[in-house]
């Protein structure tokens with residue numbers, strides 16, 4: 096049976112300095128939730144309050160509807176995996192996995208099957224006799240995860256566990272942790288500053304910024320319907336383009352925007368009046384140099400081209416100096432210095448008001 100996690104108006108102050116400003120959140124039993132946001136936004140603090148490693152200054156933490164604020168870390172049924180693997184260097188892998196259970200007073204006969212099972216799940220059985228220094232980074236991270244598994248926790252917490260690994264290994268471990276979640280079915284909370292990890296791993300993403308939640312939703316909900324400019328810019332790579340403009344006219348079911356001297360007719364109503372300043376948001380993958388596929392917005396000069404093989408990313412500049420990023424399928428015959436039309440599909444435009452909220 097997996098466990099639900101509920102935060103009610105959770106706050107954290109360090110002395111007089113508030114860092115978490117009253118967070119309300121529900122994570123369903125068995126869910127894989129990812130806390131994502133820029134460095135310093137409060138992800139680790141929030142996770143450590145759930146773990147019981149930080150005192151909760153205000154509000155309540157409930158696990159399966161039971162208040163946990165005063166319950167010590169060891170009694171919460173939570174295991175946490177850190178970025179620094181925190182393995183004991185002088186102990187074998189087996190001993191690293193067994194040690195926590197030994198100190199908790201479990202008998203050898205109970206410990207052995209747990210260690211074997213965790214080693215099997217993580218495919219580190221051949222490594223049980225080695226010391227950590229004889230392991231690769233990925234193997235060390237697996238041992239650190241194994242140490243959480245043997246405790247048979249109700250909830251797994253991960254704080255940027257893959258940050259020390261190289262890019263290829265990160266992708267591999269991402270898949271392994273997602274598979275582990277599918278196989279175990281536990282509630283898991285995973286902290287990262289990497290929106291790609293969030294998008295690829297999460298059932299539910301919680302976007303944090305400055306100690307507040309900006310938006311909670313499934314990965315594609317956030318991609319398709321960001322509630323504000325922060326989330327729009329944070330989720331998706333390359334980043335969304337933002338262009339300043341204004342509302343030129345409104346007709347039922349249609350909004351005409353004026354952007355860079357051109358008119359863009361959006362096939363919907365927005366919550367803004369004629370004359371209001373707005374920001375048009377459009378993702379690089381929704382811009383194209385093909386005038387047949389949208390409204391021609393500007394002619395832009397190509398500054399830089401990134402040939403990735405499967406896609407081509409163009410960094411270009413409009414006559415007014417506005418920079419634009421286009422992400423095109425496949426391989427393109429474009430050279431730096433070329434002038435290209437930049438066209439948008441009005442169906443795929445986001446519009447934000449002066450306060451940053453989606454309209």
Ligand SMILES: Nc1ncnc2c1ncn2[C@@H]1O[C@H](COP(=O)(O)OP(=O)(O)O)[C@@H](O)[C@H]1O
Pocket residue numbers: 109114132133134135136137138139140141
């Ligand atoms: N022990 C502490 N004392 C004072 N401020 C802290 C302490 N720990 C974290 N902070 C501050 O709290 C904020 C959130 O930190 P943290 O949760 O570590 O962010 P993140 O994990 O998102 O990078 C930061 O501004 C940080 O400087």
Ligand SMILES: [Mg+2]
Pocket residue numbers: 138139140
């Ligand atoms: Mg952190």
